[in-house]
Amino acid sequence: MAVDYQSLAVRGVQALSPYQPGKPIEELARELGLDPAAIIKLASNENPLGPSEKALAAAREALADLCLYPDGNGFELKQALAKRFGVEMSQITLGNGSNDILEVIARCFADADAEVIFSQYAFAVYPLVTQAIGARGVAVPARDWGHDLDAMAAAVTDRTKLIFVANPNNPTGTVHHGDAMLAFLEKVPERVLVVLDEAYCEYLQGDGYADGVELLSRFPNLIVCRTFSKAWGLAALRVGYSISSPEIADILNRVRQPFNVDSIALAAATAVLADEDYLKRSCDVNAAGMKQLETAFAEMALPYIPSSGNFIAVEVGERAGDVYQGLLQRGVIVRPVGGYGMPRHLRVSIGLPEENARFVEALKQTLESLGQGR
Ligand SMILES: *Cc1c(COP(=O)(O)O)cnc(C)c1O
Numbered sequence: 239m240a241v242d243y244q245s246l247a248v249r250g251v252q253a254l255s256p257y258q259p260g261k262p263i264e265e266l267a268r269e270l271g272l273d274p275a276a277i278i279k280l281a282s283n284e285n286p287l288g289p290s291e292k293a294l295a296a297a298r299e300a301l302a303d304l305c306l307y308p309d310g311n312g313f314e315l316k317q318a319l320a321k322r323f324g325v326e327m328s329q330i331t332l333g334n335g336s337n338d339i340l341e342v343i344a345r346c347f348a349d350a351d352a353e354v355i356f357s358q359y360a361f362a363v364y365p366l367v368t369q370a371i372g373a374r375g376v377a378v379p380a381r382d383w384g385h386d387l388d389a390m391a392a393a394v395t396d397r398t399k400l401i402f403v404a405n406p407n408n409p410t411g412t413v414h415h416g417d418a419m420l421a422f423l424e425k426v427p428e429r430v431l432v433v434l435d436e437a438y439c440e441y442l443q444g445d446g447y448a449d450g451v452e453l454l455s456r457f458p459n460l461i462v463c464r465t466f467s468k469a470w471g472l473a474a475l476r477v478g479y480s481i482s483s484p485e486i487a488d489i490l491n492r493v494r495q496p497f498n499v500d501s502i503a504l505a506a507a508t509a510v511l512a513d514e515d516y517l518k519r520s521c522d523v524n525a526a527g528m529k530q531l532e533t534a535f536a537e538m539a540l541p542y543i544p545s546s547g548n549f550i551a552v553e554v555g556e557r558a559g560d561v562y563q564g565l566l567q568r569g570v571i572v573r574p575v576g577g578y579g580m581p582r583h584l585r586v587s588i589g590l591p592e593e594n595a596r597f598v599e600a601l602k603q604t605l606e607s608l609g610q611g612r
Contacts, residue, residue: 250350250372257366261571272569279571280587280597283408283438283549285471287523287590289506290516293472296509300502308501315499315508319479322511323451328484331491334498336437336465336478341367342494343461343480344400347431348373352399357385359410359578361435364402373399383543383551384412391425401426404435405448409575409585411545419448423457431486433461437478438547440469440517441524447546451481458483466507468548469520475503524548527588534598538605549587551575554601557608558582564604570597 244252260281267274312332320327333339340363348354350372356364358380368375374397378390385403394401403422406413414422419434426432434450450462461482467473477499480490499507510516531550535542541553554561562574562584573585586597 248372250369254366254369257362258577260573261566263571266566266569266571270567270569277569277571278589278593278596280549280589280593281571281573281585282473283468283547283587284473285468285520285548286527286588286593287471287516287519289471290510290513292513292516293470293506293510296505297475297502300505303501306501308497308499308504310496312499312504315477315479315504315511318508318511319481323481325451325454325481326484329454329481329487331480331482331487331494332499332504333463333478333480333494335467335476336435336463336480337363338476338494338498339463339478339480339490340364340402340433340435341370342490343431343433344368344371344373346489346493348399351397353395353397354400354402355390355393355398356402357390357404357407359383359407359580360385360402361404361408361437362578364404380410382412383410385414387414387418387422388425391422394426394430398430400431400433402433402435404437405450406438406442406546408437408547409549409551409573409578409580409583410543411547411550412543413442413546414448415446416448416452417446419450419453423453423460426459428457428459431459431461432457433463435463437463437465437468439464441521441548442546443521443525454481454483458485461486466503466510469517469524470507470510471516471520472503472506472510475500475506477503477507520548523590524588527591527594530591530594531586531588531598534594534601538602543583549573549585551580551583551585553582554584554605555582558584560608561601561604564607565597565600568600568603570600572597 316327316330344367352373354368355376465478543551
């Protein structure tokens with residue numbers, strides 16, 4: 239008798255569709271018969287600078303010990319992070335990318351009876367991990383493409399266990415200032431955990447933006463998640479971390495895999511934290527590229543959502559799918575965001591100046607060939 243194995247999966251998983259990553263360069267090269275070197279990818283918010291030399295050197299050195307298990311406690315990296323942020327090592331949890339931590343948090347604190355709150359247009363991983371554990375996701379309508387923090391606090395019920403807040407948010411790039419975050423946290427009951435996902439916090443320049451680590455001492459229900467994938471340029475290695483109370487970190491540590499961050503990743507991440515010059519260049523290149531794209535979009539009369547990340551969502555109109563395809567044909571990979579409920583937008587990661595220029599040129603050609611100013 240044939241068994242329907244799909245039906246054996248737990249209910250949340252049966253209805254799950256996997257996370258859609260940006261199209262890899264090699265895949266487009268195969269499809270179009272192009273040289274991979276002729277393709278630019280501005281689709282996954284990766285750091286266009288390439289990795290830090292210090293991180294590379296440390297990674298190479300770590301290769302000598304490939305036969306050994308990594309330090310399951312990540313002592314050196316935790317020590318470096320604790321020093322940088324003025325927290326205790328016991329407050330830090332390391333993850334195989336911060337995605338790993340987001341999932342571990344959901345598994346530790348929510349179950350099938352729980353409600354998990356996130357915003358419309360927020361990072362796709364929140365609904366995904368929520369559904370995987372069979373909890374009920376509550377998507378609160380956005381305000382001006384950003385999180386409506388008042389409405390999110392008002393959506394808390396007796397069953398609410400977790401609230402995910404992305405600041406800045408991906409894919410919209412919207413950000414909240416410290417006073418708004420403070421007012422929000424004051425409204426959330428202490429029994430509800432707030433996961434403040436700060437994957438892009440390093441790019442925030444200027445005063446007033448919410449800094450989750452500064453809020454931790456006042457809000458024991460806060461978990462701040464950060465990553466080495468973006469401004470620190472180590473997306474391939476998969477390293478992220480959370481900072482929380484030691485009690486919460488202790489819980490997360492029970493569920494995370496014992497060796498979830500490998501030795502190369504640990505070594506490179508520890509080394510890059512000492513490379514302030516790299517971080518500064520990441521931010522400078524990003525700020526300049528953001529201006530470059532904003533200027534181009536304004537010239538082309540394309541509306542965009544002002545962004546505090548290393549990417550920008552531009553409104554290309556109802557034929558966004560065709561525009562995406564047209565860009566692919568011209569060797570430029572960006573990110574469609576129809577899956578986020580933004581069918582008129584494309585998300586573009588900020589590249590090097592020449593990459594941004596090539597994207598703009600390809601966008602102009604594509605829009606022209608589609609016979610639309612927009
Ligand atoms: C990129 C991103 C992450 C980090 O992903 P990693 O797993 O650390 O690579 C987390 N949250 C948001 C909102 C992101 O955009």
